[in-house]
Amino acid sequence: MSDERIEAGARDAEAGPRFTVAEASLEPIYMQLASQVKRHVASGMLAPGDELPSVRRLANDLGVSKMTISKAFQLLESQGCLVRRRGRPLVVSDGVPRRAGPAVELLRPTLERAAQEASELGLTPEQALQLFGNVLSAADTRRTVKSKMPAAMPAA
Amino acid sequence: MSDERIEAGARDAEAGPRFTVAEASLEPIYMQLASQVKRHVASGMLAPGDELPSVRRLANDLGVSKMTISKAFQLLESQGCLVRRRGRPLVVSDGVPRRAGPAVELLRPTLERAAQEASELGLTPEQALQLFGNVLSAADTRRTVKSKMPAAMPAA
Amino acid sequence: MSDERIEAGARDAEAGPRFTVAEASLEPIYMQLASQVKRHVASGMLAPGDELPSVRRLANDLGVSKMTISKAFQLLESQGCLVRRRGRPLVVSDGVPRRAGPAVELLRPTLERAAQEASELGLTPEQALQLFGNVLSAADTRRTVKSKMPAAMPAA
Amino acid sequence: MSDERIEAGARDAEAGPRFTVAEASLEPIYMQLASQVKRHVASGMLAPGDELPSVRRLANDLGVSKMTISKAFQLLESQGCLVRRRGRPLVVSDGVPRRAGPAVELLRPTLERAAQEASELGLTPEQALQLFGNVLSAADTRRTVKSKMPAAMPAA
DNA sequence: GTGGTCTAGACCACG
DNA sequence: GTGGTCTAGACCACA
Numbered sequence A, B, C, D: 001m002s003d004e005r006i007e008a009g010a011r012d013a014e015a016g017p018r019f020t021v022a023e024a025s026l027e028p029i030y031m032q033l034a035s036q037v038k039r040h041v042a043s044g045m046l047a048p049g050d051e052l053p054s055v056r057r058l059a060n061d062l063g064v065s066k067m068t069i070s071k072a073f074q075l076l077e078s079q080g081c082l083v084r085r086r087g088r089p090l091v092v093s094d095g096v097p098r099r100a101g102p103a104v105e106l107l108r109p110t111l112e113r114a115a116q117e118a119s120e121l122g123l124t125p126e127q128a129l130q131l132f133g134n135v136l137s138a139a140d141t142r143r144t145v146k147s148k149m150p151a152a153m154p155a156a
Numbered sequence E: 001g002t003g004g005t006c007t008a009g010a011c012c013a014c015g
Numbered sequence F: 001g002t003g004g005t006c007t008a009g010a011c012c013a014c015a
Helices: A029-043 A055-062 A066-078 A103-120 A125-146 B029-043 B055-062 B066-078 B103-120 B125-146 C029-043 C055-062 C066-078 C103-120 C125-146 D029-043 D055-062 D066-078 D103-120 D125-146
Strands: A005-008 A019-022 B006-008 B019-021 C005-008 C019-022 D006-008 D019-021
Touching: A005 A055, A019 A029, A019 A055, A029 A066, A029 A103, A029 B103, A055 A066, A066 C066, A103 A125, A103 B029, A103 B103, A103 B125, A125 B103, A125 B125, B006 B055, B019 B029, B019 B055, B029 B066, B029 B103, B055 B066, B103 B125, C005 C055, C019 C029, C019 C055, C029 C066, C029 C103, C029 D103, C055 C066, C103 C125, C103 D029, C103 D103, C103 D125, C125 D103, C125 D125, D006 D055, D019 D029, D019 D055, D029 D066, D029 D103, D055 D066, D103 D125
Parallel strands: none
Antiparallel strands: A005 A019, B006 B019, C005 C019, D006 D019
């Protein structure tokens, strides 16, 4: 992860999903957030019925406008992923637990893109796989180092 | 590669680089093209001195505006990747063969993104690696099957 | 129609859909617009493939912000009613011609509300029907008077 | 009335006004309630001097916050429709029995909106009228069927 | 010219 | 406190 990311949520002992945006990315911020929420739902990090961080807090933590967060949430609501309740934080819908199949399927598009790029780069599948292995290890290490505590208990 | 892609180049006996764009993608077409050219250069598919297809032809084949192709080339020229010569097609610069290190490095950002997503999806590195293996195999198979004619050999 | 409405589109000989917003209404402007577009599609006033007025023009004519128009269109796109094409005006989708059944069904919710209110007002169905008849006549008259020409030919 | 409605009042032998709110509606609940009370007053279902259900009871029956009920009542009080007396339930004011003319006038705005929508849908006044007739019949039937007990007589 | 993204801030509705 | 709506204006991407 060479690009700078701004993080929000789940710090310290708090056990919640982490939200990050890559400012440098060309992908609109609200889309980064929306797909991130979907991944957190797919992973179980966000369960149906869970409340999301408030728009204001996220906007503040991530350093983006309230409207941008709102837009992300609105997109997710239009896709049936979140539900609105008057005057309450948004909540993960329980009607549509996983609309794109199991968690693993949400990763496929990115990997397909990687495969396409690897092919254009003239890399063999083996080379591509090995590089991914390296990248995964590096990420894992970084993560492990970062949180010295056993990752915050799952069911706090 | 579930999304529809429009292809151009490397047909018949001609063994040249293949250009494709995903209309549905949110990534600007000119950027898709520019990064694709860079990958072809990194892979050696396009060597320094090689001529690129004409703007008109690419625009026609890919079904996009000439402006869009121009913009991609313009971007590459401004990065020193292509050079323009009076009334001639653009050629690959030999001054800056690989500005991002070996080919493998151009794949890293996408894989880092995949790793980040895998982590958010709660997948283990092993699961992510396995899925990538599947995807690479599928892509390889598809490619092999597709080109019955001895056109451009599958990079491997 | 006692409330003031700001109109846009389809003036003079131009035969296009008319867009209006009621400023005084509590219904958000973008929702007023979105449901209006749906009605125009259901009526055939807007056919699949037709382009909508540009965001800027509508915003200007209706005296609202560009973002507000954009939000209405975005909502319609998320419902599959409009489709976006790079750098072109939005267009009525042909994939989902009428997702709520025939035109008449789009009127039902409002009439159900009216029926509920009539009942609470202690009106008999006959009284309610008669009042609706009066209102329809009034509207019809007003419309006829307004456009002295034969309403602009349907298939211009 | 396809939307779910939560009801309160007029149960058992008690013959009083019925209050309902549509949770899913975008219209604020307190406004739904306030306009409903006005209709009940216009219909005579609530006569000047009649007491309204207590805030607590309505809140409980309708499953909304007491604040919301209070807000509705406050609005009505500020409009002179209800009057507050020390420690007693609110009663219908006799000063302003029908501030918008006869009952039928309270229905007009909704019917005007329906007429506007019908026009945008390309329906003839005859079609619109017929649909309203159907809707009124359906509502009437449902109501008759629903109340097997000789509770509050259907208004007719 | 088209639409899209984002911001900063004001104001509203609901609890 | 929550989210929603709207604005005015800046900047970007695409034709």
